[in-house]
Amino acid sequence: GPATPAYDIAAKILLIGEAGVGKTHLILRYVDNIFEPQLVKVTVQPDVKSKDLTVHDKKVRLRIWDTAGSERFRAINRSFFRNALGVIVVYDVTDKNTFAKVKSWIEEVDVNCDKQPVVILVGNKTDLAEQRKVSTQEGRELAKRHKMMFMEASAKTRENVNDVFFELSEKILENP
Ligand code: GDP
Ligand code: MG
Numbered sequence: 001g002p003a004t005p006a007y008d009i010a011a012k013i014l015l016i017g018e019a020g021v022g023k024t025h026l027i028l029r030y031v032d033n034i035f036e037p038q039l040v041k042v043t044v045q046p047d048v049k050s051k052d053l054t055v056h057d058k059k060v061r062l063r064i065w066d067t068a069g070s071e072r073f074r075a076i077n078r079s080f081f082r083n084a085l086g087v088i089v090v091y092d093v094t095d096k097n098t099f100a101k102v103k104s105w106i107e108e109v110d111v112n113c114d115k116q117p118v119v120i121l122v123g124n125k126t127d128l129a130e131q132r133k134v135s136t137q138e139g140r141e142l143a144k145r146h147k148m149m150f151m152e153a154s155a156k157t158r159e160n161v162n163d164v165f166f167e168l169s170e171k172i173l174e175n176p
Pocket of ligand 2: 023024025068
């Protein structure tokens with residue numbers, strides 16, 4: 001008979017936020033379970049990686065889009081945002097400036113996405129506890145103000161990395 005489809009739903013997910021916050025490392029940790037501190041990757045084209053997961057009884061294929069460095073020049077193509085169902089806005093908990101810039105990234109989503117995606121705010125690099133400059137409370141409040149989900153994570157230790165993608169997927173499935 002006909003082949004069983006590999007998944008029930010495919011969802012385009014974006015990671016945005018200032019350069020250096022750890023977007024690429026979060027993706028590599030989640031998809032390939034690696035962390036290479038010295039990795040430097042700046043390309044013009046966005047990188048897309050696929051990851052399958054099961055959320056309750058649904059098979060989900062995430063297509064995870066990485067800006068791959070173009071955020072440095074605020075040169076993200078509009079097609080990057082097109083049809084995104086989920087957005088992960090990342091800041092670095094050790095860098096106040098990256099937290100201050102979150103609002104401008106939310107505006108990019110508002111301007112460029114036709115249908116409002118599910119958005120989660122992620123404070124990355126929790127492993128650098130002694131250098132922390134943005135409290136959990138500040139992150140949570142900003143997320144609440146802009147109706148985003150919220151989580152802190154570390155691409156280095158893997159803390160909450162799976163949960164970020166899982167909870168985002170869960171919300172996307174609830175949000176047809
Ligand atoms: P991007 O520009 O947002 O894609 O950031 P990258 O993924 O390239 O990461 C920028 C730098 O932060 C790299 O030197 C990474 O090794 C480092 N980095 C990323 N995630 C973490 C983390 O969770 N903890 C620590 N300590 N460093 C991280
Ligand atoms: Mg990157």
